[in-house]
Amino acid sequence: MTKETFALKGTIIWSESLTKLSIHENAYLICENGICAGVFPELPDKFAGIPCRDTGNSIIIPGFTDLHLHAPQYSFRSIGMDLELLEWLDTLAFPEESKYADMEYAKKAYSIFAEDLKQSATTRASIFATLHVPATVQLMKLLEETGVHALVGKVNMDRNGAPSLQEKDADTSAAATRQWVEETLTGFQNVKPILTPRFTPSCSDELMKQLGQIQKDYHLPVQSHLSENLGEIAWVKELCPNTSFYGEAYDQFGLFGGEDCPTIMAHCVHCPEEEIELMKKRGVYIAHCSQSNSNLSSGIAPIRRYLEEGLHIGLGSDIAGGTSLSIFRAMSDAIQTSKLRWRLLDDSLKPLTVEEVFYMATAGGGSFFGKVGCFTPGYEFDAVILDDSTLLHPQPLSPKQRLERLIYLSDDRHIKGKYVSGVKLF
Ligand code: GUN
Ligand code: FE
Secondary structure, three states: OOOOOEEEEEEEEEEEEOOEEEEEEEEEEEEEOOEEEEEEOOOOHHHOOOOEEEEEEEEEEEOEEEEEEEHHHHHHOOOOOOOOHHHHHHHHHHHHHHHHHOHHHHHHHHHHHHHHHHHOOEEEEEEEOOOOHHHHHHHHHHHHHHOOEEEEEOEEOOOOOEOOEOOOOHHHHHHHHHHHHHHHOOOOOOEEEOEEEOOHHHOOHHHHHHHHHHHHHHOOOEEEEEOOOHHHHHHHHHHOOOOOOHHHHHHOOOOOOOOOOOEEEEEOOOOOHHHHHHHHHHOOEEEEOHHHHHHOOOOOOOHHHHHHOOOEEEEOOOEOOEOOOOHHHHHHHHHHHHHHHHHHOOOOOOOOOHHHHHHHHHHHHHHHHOOOOOOOOOOEOOEEEEOOOOOOOOOOOOHHHHHHHHHHHOOHHHEEEEEEOOEEOO
């Protein structure tokens, strides 16, 4: 996999802002040593003679960021979806994750996951593994080979797990985490560790305290779950009587955003005002996982409100709470659930638009990874080629209509090419 200077030619679409798509037909998108050099109607003289992949009438978009998913749960996606979160964790997620103590199983399952992620339109992802260090390192190796850029977390859990899925105590969990960080912090090109306390009910105060120290020692990013489900929130209140809202249970240990602690919190379906204020103050990223929130009957997050407040938001598949790895599907689900929320719950928050979900899937979530998610010069060259020529239609369609159709149809068979940071994956 080498980085070169080359052009892609086609119908180029990217998000100029939350509300505006930038659309260029028959245009050239130029990659210079892994970085986007811009979009041009003609090949500029400076780039005369560079290799050009002419995609015909295909659409070229920035790659998607999946801001939240569980790789070990890919094996049981779409199975056992008739439960709410806490029961679902005990009945399905924990028993499945305990299998990753077996490296044979882990290799088999993670190989399937890594290949499917490679073939998807996702170019960046923030991923939960399991509490097992060897299997987590194996996942990182497999992802490194795909060329997708990923943050991967060895999960921490020292309480309320299953007999087969829980670390002995805070010291054991923290020591395993340090060992894993030392082993994986350097040496990978595309994959980096992210600190991953599963959620407050899984982590004792002592463990959170030690993870806060590990975060400071290694300047690691953090990912976890927040205010997903009403039963979960009530449980956190019981477990943390000293806090006045869920987010404080992370914040009191320095694991909730801020200058040196980039943080992703998944879900944020039922956040109280103080929590929203604190996420804003600390620059916490919200991973909106609409499909999971429907499957586990968690609710519908007030995404329009978060956008209006200027919070950072990306989309997550939340495999296997969510059943589909496709971020196209995450986009259409985000729009559709926002329409139900508006009609049934709160008509002050208008439904999300195609422009808004496309922004969240690209530039919104991408910014967690740096200059990622759009075709502005200087951004990393993450691009996906979509060939919709098999979708016959009797009337001419605009590029925006074609993009909207691809989002709502969410059919990965149209994905014909993918580049991450200038490297061609296919
Ligand atoms: N909260 C804690 N663990 C999980 C998980 O695996 N999936 C989801 N959706 N929520 C969680
Ligand atoms: Fe999750």
